[in-house]
Amino acid sequence: MKKTITIAHSPDADDIFMYMAIQFGWIGNDFTYKNTALDIQTLNDLALKNEFDVTAISFALYPLITSEYALLRTAVSFGEGYGPKLIKKKDTHLKRNFKVALSGANTTNALIFRMKYPEAKIVYKNFLEIENAVLNGEVDAGILIHESILEFDDTLCVETELWDIWLEFAKESLPLPLGGMALRRSLPISDAIKIERDLTNAVKIADSNRHILAPMLMERNLIRVNEEKLETYLNLYANKNSICMNETQLKAVDTLFKLGYDYKFYDKIIHAKDYLIPSEYEKFRNS
Incomplete structure (x- = not known):
């Protein structure tokens, strides 16, 4: 029997879009994924309680949950010239x-x-x-x-x-870190690597096949906006830059964490790279 992995995401269009490749069975054979859609602050609150195996979070929350969750590289949303x-x-x-x-x-x-x-x-x-x-x-x-x-x-x-x-x-032009994903540390590292790979592939497939996936979401009434606004919104928040965080995005996350520390919202400075899943483990294990 496959292990069940609980995934929580928000009901907004970019999260649904990035997750649905798994929901539709386009990716992932190692686990049974069970998803829950909740507003972002509820997700943040439940992450503080270690509720889900994998959960969407606000990047600003992450320094408060480092002991329980690793930070994923994928299914991220950044603002670049736009945002709230x-x-x-x-x-x-x-x-x-x-x-x-x-x-x-x-x-x-x-x-x-x-x-x-x-x-x-x-x-x-x-x-x-x-x-x-x-x-x-x-x-x-x-x-x-x-x-x-x-x-x-x-x-x-x-x-x-x-x-x-x-x-x-x-003080410099960096993308604005908005939404990220976190994975429960208690999961075996081999499972964590596979889950991150599944999610990464799901975002990649969704981005490459949005002309197929977007109408499917509209037909199922999973989206709160019309087709034109959906396209605009996905271009902003669910795009090629959502597939895997690059060095500029990681620097932006570190900048957010440093600002949070400077303004006394966090009690320590952390660096995003130190909290990512060590995907190189699988290569070493199989070498």
Whole structure:
């Protein structure tokens, strides 16, 4: 009997797109994969409880779970000239202590926001509720993430792009680390290597066959946007740069971790490469 591996991801289009090659049976024969879709902050909270074998996380969460989870190289989402948006009603001015809705305490957007706006009053909401919270006056502003950045009510405007804040703090043009994947350390290393390979191949196949996969997702009502917006969104967050983190992306993750330490969100500095799965183990074992 195959071992069952639990995988958790968010319900937004890029995570679903990158995972579904496994769900449709296009990849992976060693394990039975069982998936769960939850909003990102719920995933972050459950990662703190070591709930799933493999889980999507905000990169900003990872320094808090290093003892239980390794960092995967694949199924990653970075912003490059784009990303979450801080929105407000048009013709309004935000005070220093404005009230803002964020999608979760351990999200990357929350970390960057709190560095820039330390006096803001924060409330946390499911990302699907944030636009309405601004519209009905419950909060003065909110950060939109996922597909919400593509279109929002025309009475709202962008106060600032998180991308611009990131560049301000990073001091150089690095991609903005948003979403990553983590794998439970208690899994045997040989299994971990195979799982990462399966996920990497799934993202690669999804990217190469998006003209087939995207309509399948639309037909099954798995996506919250129309076909045109889906294509735009996947071009942003589920693309060739999602397949395997490159050196520039790893440097960006390290920069995020260093900023988190400098602003006292973490108690130590970590480097992403030290927490990746040692895929070279398999070559040494078989040599």
